[in-house]
Amino acid sequence: MNVHDSERLSGLLEGAGYVRASAEDDADIVVFNTCAVRENADNRLYGNLGRLAPVKAARPGMQIAVGGCLAQKDRDTIVKRAPWVDVVFGTHNIGHLPTLLERARVQDEAQVEILESLETFPSTLPTRRESAYAAWVAISVGCNNTCTFCIVPALRGKEKDRRPGDILAEVEALVDEGVIEVTLLGQNVNAYGSDIGDREAFSKLLRACGRVEGLERVRFTSPHPRDFTDDVIAAMAETPNVMHQLHMPLQSGSDAVLKAMRRSYRQDRYLGIIEKVRAAMPDAAISTDIIVGFPGETEEDFEQTLHTVREARFAQAFTFQYSKRPGTPAAEMDGQIPKEVVQARYERLVALQEEISWEENKGQVGRxxxxxxxxxxxxxxxxxxxxxxxxxxxxxxxxxxxxxxxxxxxxxxxxxxxxxxxxxxxxxxxxxxxxxxxxxxxxxxxxTPAGDAWERRTSAPKPQGVLLGLPSVGAPAPSPSPASACGPCMD
The missing domain is CATH 2.40.50 (OB fold (Dihydrolipoamide Acetyltransferase, E2P))
Incomplete structure (x- = not known):
C-alpha cells in the first residue's frame, strides 16, 4: 500500500512539472512516505531528516515533505523535532501535496494538513508506475479490524471499497498500456464487498479479472483468514490467470495469543484454510506474517506457533519481533516480553522456516x-x-x-x-x-506487450525538469541538464 501511495505521490509531482532527481542530495524536493507499523520507522525517519538538515541549509529553496501513516500519527511532533520540514500531510490527503509545497514556499512556513477521513479515493490521482509490466491496483482503503497490535485502522480509517466497474476499468487501461500482471491491494483485501453489501464481491472480482483479455497474471494482498471463504478458493482455482500463490498472515499459532491479539480465528481454522487451498491447488505457494514476543506469549504459546509453521509448511514467512506502538491496546498490556527472550524465540522461528523454505524449494528442482x-x-x-x-x-x-x-x-x-x-x-x-x-x-x-512497454519507457527521452527559486540577475547561466526535482519516496 505504501509503495503504491509513493507511485501516486511521484505522479502528482510529475504532473506539477517536476522530474525525479538522480540522487537524493541533488533534489529540490524530498518526500518521505512513512509507515507506522513498527518502531524502527520512527527512528529511520528522524535519522534521515537529521541527515538532510545540513543539505537543505546549503540548498536555498529545497523542500522536505513527510506524509503517510507516521505523519498521520505524529502530526505537529514532526515539525517540532525537525523544524526544517516544510510540509506534513496524512494518509487521507496525499493529493494535496503539490498545493501544500507551493503554499509553504509562498508563506515561508511549514504547512501541516491532516484530514480525519478520506476525501477522494486515491486511485483517481495521477500515478507514476514503477514498473511497465506489473501494476498495483487498490480495490479498497482502510480496515474494519481491531487487532490490538496494529495502529493502521486508526490511521487509515474504516474500510472503503471502490466500485467493481472502476477497478476493472483501471485494470483494462493498464493492460492497454502493456501491463500483464496486476496485484489487487487492500488493507484486508478479501473483505472487499463489506462496504458495498456483497459478501462474494471479491471472488466475483477475481473471476472478472480472468475475463480481461491480455491480462496474464492476477495476484492479491493481503487477505485475512476471517474473510477467506470457499468462494474465494474456488475463484482462485478456476480462474486461469489468478496465480496459485497466497499470502495469508498467521501472526501467531497460539489460540490464547490470537485471542489477545483480537484475531477472529484460531489455529484449527487457519490450518483448515491452508488444507482447503492445497486440496484445490496442490501447487500453491503459501507465505505468511508472524509476530514473535507478543505481550503475554509463553513458551507454550511460542511452541504452538512453531507447530503451526511445521504443519502449514510455508514457502516463505515474514517474521517480526513485536514492536510496541503507542496508541494500540497491546502497548498497555501486562506481560511485555524481555528483549532477550523475544530475540531467542525469533532466531528459533527463523531457523525453522529457513529449513522448511529450503525443503519446499528443493521440490521445484526439475520443474x-x-x-x-x-x-x-x-x-x-x-x-x-x-x-x-x-x-x-x-x-x-x-x-x-x-x-x-x-x-x-x-x-x-x-x-x-x-x-x-x-x-x-x-x-x-x-x-x-x-x-x-x-x-x-x-x-x-x-x-510480450509488457516487454515492448518496458522498451518504450527506457528508450524515451527524459523530460526537462522545473527549477525552483528566483531567476538570477545578469547574464543567463548555461542551460541545466535534465533537472532533479522530486527525490525518492521512501517508506
Whole structure:
C-alpha cells in the first residue's frame, strides 16, 4: 500500500512539472512516505531528516515533505523535532501535496494538513508506475479490524471499497498500456464487498479479472483468514490467470495469543484454510506474517506457533519481533516480553522456516516454469550476468539469458535480447531457501506487450525538469541538464 501511495505521490509531482532527481542530495524536493507499523520507522525517519538538515541549509529553496501513516500519527511532533520540514500531510490527503509545497514556499512556513477521513479515493490521482509490466491496483482503503497490535485502522480509517466497474476499468487501461500482471491491494483485501453489501464481491472480482483479455497474471494482498471463504478458493482455482500463490498472515499459532491479539480465528481454522487451498491447488505457494514476543506469549504459546509453521509448511514467512506502538491496546498490556527472550524465540522461528523454505524449494528442482522477467529483483544480477523474475507462484528465479543449447544458440530466442516483461521458460536446476536457479538454456523466450512497454519507457527521452527559486540577475547561466526535482519516496 505504501509503495503504491509513493507511485501516486511521484505522479502528482510529475504532473506539477517536476522530474525525479538522480540522487537524493541533488533534489529540490524530498518526500518521505512513512509507515507506522513498527518502531524502527520512527527512528529511520528522524535519522534521515537529521541527515538532510545540513543539505537543505546549503540548498536555498529545497523542500522536505513527510506524509503517510507516521505523519498521520505524529502530526505537529514532526515539525517540532525537525523544524526544517516544510510540509506534513496524512494518509487521507496525499493529493494535496503539490498545493501544500507551493503554499509553504509562498508563506515561508511549514504547512501541516491532516484530514480525519478520506476525501477522494486515491486511485483517481495521477500515478507514476514503477514498473511497465506489473501494476498495483487498490480495490479498497482502510480496515474494519481491531487487532490490538496494529495502529493502521486508526490511521487509515474504516474500510472503503471502490466500485467493481472502476477497478476493472483501471485494470483494462493498464493492460492497454502493456501491463500483464496486476496485484489487487487492500488493507484486508478479501473483505472487499463489506462496504458495498456483497459478501462474494471479491471472488466475483477475481473471476472478472480472468475475463480481461491480455491480462496474464492476477495476484492479491493481503487477505485475512476471517474473510477467506470457499468462494474465494474456488475463484482462485478456476480462474486461469489468478496465480496459485497466497499470502495469508498467521501472526501467531497460539489460540490464547490470537485471542489477545483480537484475531477472529484460531489455529484449527487457519490450518483448515491452508488444507482447503492445497486440496484445490496442490501447487500453491503459501507465505505468511508472524509476530514473535507478543505481550503475554509463553513458551507454550511460542511452541504452538512453531507447530503451526511445521504443519502449514510455508514457502516463505515474514517474521517480526513485536514492536510496541503507542496508541494500540497491546502497548498497555501486562506481560511485555524481555528483549532477550523475544530475540531467542525469533532466531528459533527463523531457523525453522529457513529449513522448511529450503525443503519446499528443493521440490521445484526439475520443474519447468514460466518466469516473468523482472527489473531489480536480483541483487547480484549485474555481477553474475543473470536475469531474475517471478514464477507463477511468486518464487524468485535467477537464470542466465546467454546460456546456449547444443546448437550454440539461446533456445527460443527470436533474435532480440530478453527484456523485463518478457516470459522465459526455464528448467529449475538448483534451489536455495529464498530463490531458485535455472543454469541451462531457456526452453523458450516469449516477447510480450509488457516487454515492448518496458522498451518504450527506457528508450524515451527524459523530460526537462522545473527549477525552483528566483531567476538570477545578469547574464543567463548555461542551460541545466535534465533537472532533479522530486527525490525518492521512501517508506
Amino acid at each position: 519447468t516454469l514460466e518466469v516473468l522477467v523482472a527489473e531489480g529483483e536480483g541483487r547480484k544480477d549485474e555481477r553474475t550476468h543473470r536475469l531474475s523474475g517471478r514464477a507463477p507462484d511468486n518464487r524468485l528465479v535467477h537464470f542466465d539469458p546467454t546460456a546456449r543449447g547444443r546448437d550454440g544458440l539461446p533456445a527460443g530466442d527470436p533474435g532480440g535480447r530478453v527484456r523485463p516483461g518478457d516470459i522465459v521458460t526455464v528448467e529449475i536446476t538448483y534451489a536455495a531457501p529464498h530463490h531458485l536457479l535455472a543454469e541451462g538454456p531457456a526452453h523458450a523466450v516469449r516477447r
